[in-house]
Amino acid sequence: xxxxxxxxxxxxxxxxxxxxxxxxxxEEWTEFSLTTKQTVLLTITNPQPGQQCTGPCEEGFxxxxxSAHSQAxxxxxxxxxQQPLPPSGTCNGTSPDLCTEMQxxxxxxxxxxxxxxxxxxxxxxxHGSIWVPYPSPNMYAGITLLSVxxxxxxxxxxxxxxxxxxxxxxxxxxxxSTSTVKYDTNIDLSYSGDVTMINYQDADFGSPLxxxxxxxxxxxxxxxxxxYENAENTPGSIKYEVFRSYLSSxxxxxxxxxxxxxxxxxxxxxxxxxxxxxxxxxxxxxxxxPTDIKLRSVDTKPGQGVIxxxxxxDTYRASIYPDEPxxxxxxxxxxxxxxxxxxTSDENEENCHNxxxxxxxxxxIASGILGLFLAIFGLxxxxxxxxxxxxxxxxISAYALLSITSSYLGYTGMLHACAFDIVHLxxxxxxxxxxxxxxxxxxGLERWVVSWLRVSSLQHHLKKxxxxxDIFTNDFNFWMTFACFTFTVPVLFVVxxxxxxxxSTSLIGCYCILYAVDFFVxxxxxxxxxxxxxxxxxxHFAASYTGHILSPDFNGCSxxxxxxxxLIAWLLGTLFFCIIQVVISWKHLRTPRGxxxxxxxxxxxxxxxxxxPLLSPHRENLRIRNGHLQYTISKPPQKPHPV
Numbered sequence: 272x273x274x275x276x277x278x279x280x281x282x283x284x285x286x287x288x289x290x291x292x293x294x295x296x297x298e299e300w301t302e303f304s305l306t307t308k309q310t311v312l313l314t315i316t317n318p319q320p321g322q323q324c325t326g327p328c329e330e331g332f333x334x335x336x337x338s339a340h341s342q343a344x345x346x347x348x349x350x351x352x353q354q355p356l357p358p359s360g361t362c363n364g365t366s367p368d369l370c371t372e373m374q375x376x377x378x379x380x381x382x383x384x385x386x387x388x389x390x391x392x393x394x395x396x397x398h399g400s401i402w403v404p405y406p407s408p409n410m411y412a413g414i415t416l417l418s419v420x421x422x423x424x425x426x427x428x429x430x431x432x433x434x435x436x437x438x439x440x441x442x443x444x445x446x447x448s449t450s451t452v453k454y455d456t457n458i459d460l461s462y463s464g465d466v467t468m469i470n471y472q473d474a475d476f477g478s479p480l481x482x483x484x485x486x487x488x489x490x491x492x493x494x495x496x497x498x499y500e501n502a503e504n505t506p507g508s509i510k511y512e513v514f515r516s517y518l519s520s521x522x523x524x525x526x527x528x529x530x531x532x533x534x535x536x537x538x539x540x541x542x543x544x545x546x547x548x549x550x551x552x553x554x555x556x557x558x559x560x561p562t563d564i565k566l567r568s569v570d571t572k573p574g575q576g577v578i579x580x581x582x583x584x585d586t587y588r589a590s591i592y593p594d595e596p597x598x599x600x601x602x603x604x605x606x607x608x609x610x611x612x613x614x615t616s617d618e619n620e621e622n623c624h625n626x627x628x629x630x631x632x633x634x635x636i637a638s639g640i641l642g643l644f645l646a647i648f649g650l651x652x653x654x655x656x657x658x659x660x661x662x663x664x665x666x667i668s669a670y671a672l673l674s675i676t677s678s679y680l681g682y683t684g685m686l687h688a689c690a691f692d693i694v695h696l697x698x699x700x701x702x703x704x705x706x707x708x709x710x711x712x713x714x715g716l717e718r719w720v721v722s723w724l725r726v727s728s729l730q731h732h733l734k735k736x737x738x739x740x741d742i743f744t745n746d747f748n749f750w751m752t753f754a755c756f757t758f759t760v761p762v763l764f765v766v767x768x769x770x771x772x773x774x775s776t777s778l779i780g781c782y783c784i785l786y787a788v789d790f791f792v793x794x795x796x797x798x799x800x801x802x803x804x805x806x807x808x809x810x811h812f813a814a815s816y817t818g819h820i821l822s823p824d825f826n827g828c829s830x831x832x833x834x835x836x837x838l839i840a841w842l843l844g845t846l847f848f849c850i851i852q853v854v855i856s857w858k859h860l861r862t863p864r865g866x867x868x869x870x871x872x873x874x875x876x877x878x879x880x881x882x883x884p885l886l887s888p889h890r891e892n893l894r895i896r897n898g899h900l901q902y903t904i905s906k907p908p909q910k911p912h913p914v
Contacts, residue, residue, distance in 0.1 A: 292355070292411070295337075295433055300539035303429045307344065307418035310360040315433055317384060317408040326387070326400045327481045329438030334477065336443065336456055337433040338379035338605035339414050340538050342531045343614035344427045347415040348378040353407050360413020371452055374417070377538075379605030381444050381456040384435075387479075395493040396479050398486045422615035430535045432542045436602055438478030441509055441585045443604040445475025446495035458579055458607035462571065467611060469567040471604060473498070474509055474583045502560040506590035511559040511583050513567060514551030516541055518576030518608075525627050525791045527574040534576055534608060541580045544601040551580065573611040574626045580606040635790040642783025646848040649776025650769070651856035656776050667804070777848035781841055794833035796841075 295301060295313040303311050321331015339346045349362050349372035357363050362370035371380045385404035387396060416427055436442060444456035450472050459470040476483075476494050483494050498508040518533045540550040554569060571577060581604040589600040613620035641659065649656040763771045789796045 295412070295431065297433055297435060298543070299432075300542065301431045302535065303414070303431065304426065305414075305416040305429055306426050307416050307424075310358070310413055310415040311429075312356060312358075312360060313412040313414070313431070315410045315412065317410065317435060319435075320384065320404040320408050321402075323404070324402050326396060326402060326479055326484050328402060329478045331404060331438070332384055332435040333438045334381060334383050334436045334442045334445070335410060335433065336379065336381040336436065336602075336605065337412055337431070338377065338456075338542070340377045340430045340535070340606070340608070341416065341427045342529070342534050342608075343376065343422065344419060344424055345374055345376055345417045346378045346429060347374050347417055348372060348380055348412065350380045350382060350410060350412040352382055352384065352410050353405055355411045356413045360415050367453065371454070373452070373457065375457065377457070377605060377607045379456050380412075381442065381454045383442075383454070396483050398484045400479075400484060402478075419615040419617075421617055424615065428531060428535060430538055432539070434542070434602075436477055437599075438476075439585065439588055439600055440477045440602045441474045441583045441600075442477055443474050443581065443583055443602055444472040446498065447472035448495075456604050458581060458604055460579065460607050460609045462609060462611040465571055465573065465611070466568050467571040467577070467609060469513060469569065469579055470565055471511075471581050473561055473565075474511070474602075476509075476585065477602075480587065499561045501587075502562045507560070507586040509561055509583060510586055511561075511565075511581055513554040513559065514541070514547050514580050514582060515554060515569070516551045516578045516580075518578070525632065526793075527623065527626055529574075529576070529610065529614065529623060534578075537576070537578050538606050538608065541578050541606040542603070544582055544598045544603055547580050547582050547603050551578075571609075571611045573621055574623055576608060576610050578606050578608045580604055632790060635787045638783045639787025642780040642787070644780070645776040646780025646784065646844075647851055648856065649780060650773050650852045653772060656772070660775065660779065773849050773852050774845075777845045777852060781844035781848055785837055785841055785844070789837065792833065794837050796834065796837040 292312045292314040295315050297315065297318075305311065315335070315337070317332055317335070319331050321333075324330060335350075335352075337348070337350055339348045347360065349356060349360055349370065351362065351365060351370040353369050354365065356370075362372050371382055373380055385402055388401045388403060412433075414429060414431065416429060418425070442454070444450070444454050447453065447455040455472045457471075461468045461470075473495065475498070479494050480497070483497060501508045502510075516537055518530075518537050537550070540546045554567065559565065583602055583604070584597065585600040589595075589597055592600075610623055611621075612623035612626060614623045616622055616624075645656055645659065786797050
């Protein structure tokens with residue numbers, strides 16, 4: 272059996288009305304610079320249409336997939352399998368069996384390159400069904416760049432990719448059940464806030480299997496039904512894997528960058544099975560079977576460009592031919608991209624050019640000022656710093672608890688409840704202490720443990736044992752570790768209040784300072800804390816809690832250099848502020864325990880002073896200077912030495 276991937280340039284054909292068609296190379300990324308309402312007509316030739324054959328047979332190319340992509344403006348894509356398109360580049364009432372059209376920033380069409388005779392129904396076959404390729408090997412496509420009323424954009428670069436699939440490669444979207452077209456290879460993306468929903472249609476075999484051709488017409492075997500019914504059997508039928516690729520870096524919350532060239536380059540990498548596996552990162556749901564729910568929710572950041580694609584594998588044929596490269600039994604859907612915001616100023620979506628949140632910027636600046644106070648004067652103003660930490664910690668804990676158990680209160684109700692907690696804690700701050708340090712330490716420990724597991728020599732064996740699941744995805748592991756860290760810090764404060772105070776205020780203060788800097792610079796540093804809250808309050812995020820801050824795609828960003836820099840700055844900054852606090856605050860130490868001891872000692876000395884005569888030459892004089900009790904001893908005059 273011979274498998275071969277083709278990449279060739281087709282000949283030029285022309286429309287009867289002298290409308291010029293351009294050649295489109297197969298398996299090659301081609302770009303066109305278009306203005307709105309401009310149409311480009313393309314022609315593609317099937318180099319191996321194959322011959323008429325009785326099933327099962329896989330010779331020749333069985334399906335074609337063509338996709339067109341632009342950054343912001345929608346595209347109208349139409350393809351006719353047998354007849355040239357009119358100058359408008361539309362189907363214009365042609366039969367949907369021959370002509371299909373789609374619209375979108377990522378518009379794609381997939382179609383069969385022939386028909387099966389004696390079919391009881393679509394995708395259903397019986398013994399004696401015959402594959403008949405279309406008589407003409409030429410196919411015609413039209414691409415039109417559309418305008419958007421809310422956008423001033425009038426030009427765009429459109430990337431186009433065409434692929435022919437053999438009978439051994441699954442046809443993406445070939446078993447579409449909820450689409451408006453017969454076959455649908457498009458990936459449906461929808462986003463709300465920081466969550467993106469991914470959905471897609473089921474795939475079909477490139478060519479039916481031998482079991483799909485029963486002898487009796489009444490027992491017609493439909494491939495879509497067979498795929499579903501045998502998904503969990505051995506060797507299975509088809510499996511899906513969701514991949515994503517990130518564009519450049521996330522930028523900062525203050526400024527985002529949207530490069531058209533970066534997007535088109537990323538899309539060109541995600542158009543083939545080999546490219547998807549090389550440049551994409553598999554979402555950690557493992558393999559998705561046809562019986563599983565296709566809808567997936569992933570965490571994203573508004574303004575961060577992400578490209579998604581689905582890798583589909585014919586597991587049945589891959590098991591029959593284990594010596595062949597698995598890519599020969601794989602195909603991909605049309606890649607789809609999103610920024611989780613609108614580049615065309617759509618009033619129903621968040622504007623990509625106005626993502627800077629002024630309120631959040633004010634919060635970050637206030638965080639930096641508060642962190643500077645804690646990092647420098649945390650020990651000197653012990654009572655105030657402890658009150659701040661308790662207020663922050665319990666306020667955040669109250670918000671997390673209310674968001675889980677009392678969602679009916681709404682956002683305003685939760686804020687009122689949290690404000691009441693802060694007032695109560697300031698009134699009696701000694702009643703309880705929960706530091707933010709456990710949250711930061713927990714996330715830091717998890718990220719480093721996961722990082723070590725991934726780079727250790729035991730990685731392969733650990734993946735087999737854990738099923739590629741991270742330890743803190745399990746709720747028991749997460750909450751037990753969380754509880755241990757939460758109760759450890761108060762115990763340490765009882766035993767050694769001064770060094771723990773210096774370390775906690777320096778650690779948290781430095782983090783708050785860098786948190787404010789991160790708003791303008793841009794990294795994943797703030798996610799070290801925010802991921803903890805998401806893990807607690809968001810069930811979808813908890814189910815896919817993974818990655819570490821040193822990974823190349825942590826939280827959807829490729830900011831590894833910035834992340835390493837911020838971690839080093841946090842470590843050195845914590846050490847620096849610890850030294851600063853010891854130097855400038857040690858002599859002014861006023862912890863509750865220290866004050867009590869100081870007062871007791873002073874009281875004993877005052878009682879002893881009352882037993883001395885007031886005119887004693889050796890009496891101790893009590894002074895009050897700068898709010899502190901001081902004692903001086905009056906010595907008698909020295910007698911002159913005899914001459």
